[in-house]
Amino acid sequence: MSGIAVFDYGAGNLRSVLNTLEAVGAKFTLVDDAAGLEAADKIILPGVGHYGQLLRSLDAMRVRGALLNRVLSGVPFLGICLGLQALFEEGEEAPDVRGLGVFPGKVVRFPEDARVPHMGWNELEVKAGSRLLRGLGDRPYVYFAHSYYVPVCQYAAATCQYVEPFTAVLEHENVFGVQFHPEKSGPLGLQIVKNFAEL
Secondary structure, three states: OOEEEOOOOOOOOOOHHHHHHOOOOOEEEEEEOOOHOOOOOEEEEEEOOOOHHHHHHHOOOOOHHHHHHHHHHHOOOOEEEEHHHEEEEEEEOOOOOOOOOOEEEEEEEOOOOOOOOEEEEEEEEEEEOOOOOOOOOOOOOEEEEEOOEOOOOOOOOEEEEEOOEEEEEEEEOOEEEOOOHHHHHHHHHHHHHHHHHOO
8 A cells, every 4th residue: 555544543533634635636545553554655643632532542552653653764744633732742631641752842721711622713824935835825724623732843834823822833854733624724725735645
């Protein structure tokens, strides 16, 4: 098998992600084991739900090592929403659960006085040179649904302002992550997925 492996950990918005890949003509397979990850040219980890649940599922399915090995060996990886958050060392939503630790840092909750989840369309502030956001302009609008976020970090390719600024898009070498849902972001979301598929 080659093409994009979409990892199914038993939760998440898989159907809409698969529909988006179909719409852009990308070759993909749904996988749920280490062998599927090891055969892939690219990997997408979609995420909806709870930080702890996602990471515990990866451990229960015995794929944490295979996923990390593929990411660290240079395979293009796209984490969506929770899939972005899982790349960090820890998260306030589940303090007892270890993140993947590809990047240092902690996923934190919006302040107590903020309306959460942050849900709906919001504007990105794009840094020059983003490969994932190629052709989208400086301030595209995309669809968010989250209560936890990654503070602005050195790998932020785009930020968003909701109560305070946060990392909306992450890019470092072969690793990409989006806090929003490209599969719910209309034509712009399709372009983002297409950009990843064409890397």
